[in-house]
Amino acid sequence: MGLPKRLLLAAGIGAVAARRAFNTPYDLQGRSVLITGGSRGLGLMLARELSDRGAAMTLMARHADALERAAADLRSRGARVHTVAGDVTVQSDVDRAVQEAVNAHGGLDVLVSNASIIQVGPLANLTDDDFHEIMEINAFATLRLTRAALPHLRTRRGRILIVGSVGSKVAVPHLTSYCMSKFAVGGLAQALRAELAREGVIVTAVHPSLMRTGSPRHAHVKGQHAKEYALFATLDNLPVLSLDAPTAARRMVAALVRGDAEAMIGGPALMLRYAQALAPQLTADILALSNRLLPAPAPHDHMVPGAHAESDLTRHNPIKRRAEAEFNEL
Template identity: 85%
Template sequence: MRLPKRLLLAAGLGAVAARRAFNAPYDLQGRSVLITGGSRGLGLMLARELCSLGAAVTLMARHADALERAAEDLRSHGARVHTVAGDVTIQADVDRAVQETVRVHGGLDVLVSNAGIIQTGPLANMTEGDFREIMEINAFATLRLTRAALPYLRGRQGRVLVVGSVGSRVAVPHLGPYCMSKFAVAGLAQALRAELAREGVTVTAVHPSLMRTGSPRHAQVKGQHKKEYALFATLDNLPVLSLDAPTAARRMIAALVRGDAEVMIGGPALMLRYVQALAPQLTADVLALSNRLLPAPASSDRMVLGAQAESDVTRRNPLKRRAESEFNEL
């Protein structure tokens, strides 16, 4: 039985190599791209990378002032940028963003579904409403956007980049609603890739580990607010554990250009995925043990934003402060 198994392995490796060799990279020069959550953080970094490769971008986010600052940043480097203020949970706003992109840039070639929120805190302090809210923004918005963009992506070798997370593959304690939504995103991306391929649309899912984007200040924090936020913001800015945002953005766009189905971005994300796949029981036991070390639930389910839970520990973090300034998080 050894020979057939080796032949199958060799055939599989050969197929992967052939795909890489014969599939031409996707040229982004002159392409029209719609990016949700594009005013700050990772969305802004993805926009910078796409513009550096010659794309014309439309940024969608909720706040017009943050969008304008992001647009000015990109235009100062010669980029073609349009902005649309809107909410990805509102179908009319999604439709308007797609139509504005087509009107201003003459079509739509690439959709980047990046908009999302993160909630951190003990499961005991999370309500069903928290789960429903994050599913609407993180998961259903991707479906809503893709369906709205599909008529324009057909026939243009259209591409969709879905931004997931390491939390799409491993459910981390105190990120219950977030991980639920990102698991849904990963499954949706796989389904979209399989079904849209016949229409000439390629879907790529990227699942990054923690990134230094300055975004924790916008996280929804529950439980013991200062302790939860201090832990989350510190881990999010550790040099070894977290990724440099420009590096992460380059890897994501490279996956889009190659047309990869799914890519784990960063060593920690890749390691966690393989550990989970190879030793699920051990992973579950380690996560259960780590949960014992996290802050206990609070008596109230009140939520605050990360910026409202700042302490001396988080304020003094130079990497965090630099990322907040560089990626329009302030």
């Protein structure tokens, strides 16, 4: 490496170090936080981490019973919690959730856009309706929430945490619609970061690798259901390949507090991102080869939830079962 390149690299590293050294961390004590998909899985873990740092929580999710279990969990830890049953694809529900967060806790400081779904299966078995559904929930809901919350976030110089995925950076086979939606989320987060900074609203995007949250049972599975689910649920619960959920939540909240533009969460996510950036052709070739090892398409487009595609391999996985119980997935 020549001297000019070394100097540029040193200057870049120095700028990052200086930013972290002199940037004042965002104090979450007493802040009002609205988190979508907050009743289970990663959303519940983020709520635990945020409330442990002193924030008052408003949880939004579709099912009231799951919300109440999550709220009871958080209150047992000393948290202040309000719940809103609603759908992030319905504008009136989004507006109501924002207003209830303001009414319950005296304002709104932080929006966490976490609610999402995952669709697993071959492209041949995914319909246009599948793509429309996942884009509405994963991508357009983030935009919808941001616009609803902005008037309140502007007045309090608030923050937005957008949960993407390693699938926001590297598209993998049999997760086509999911990756499409998460690429959109990643692009939206970058644009929002650039446009809202002048208004004092800081946007942070986090892109985690697989996490042991117990969420595969709620995945939308197509193709050869048992085989697709067995592969996805097994990979999602491998200790080396997947990340412990509390650790993931802690790193995400730390990125929010620092005001990072973007954070890859977990070693596999970071490695895949660099592989894609440094060797896109090789990465594409490896992913194309891996697709040959995945289950072939089914002769139907029928979808089942992961919980209906359980086999002995997944049903008796102790790591998976423990995560499902701990993070309110059952």
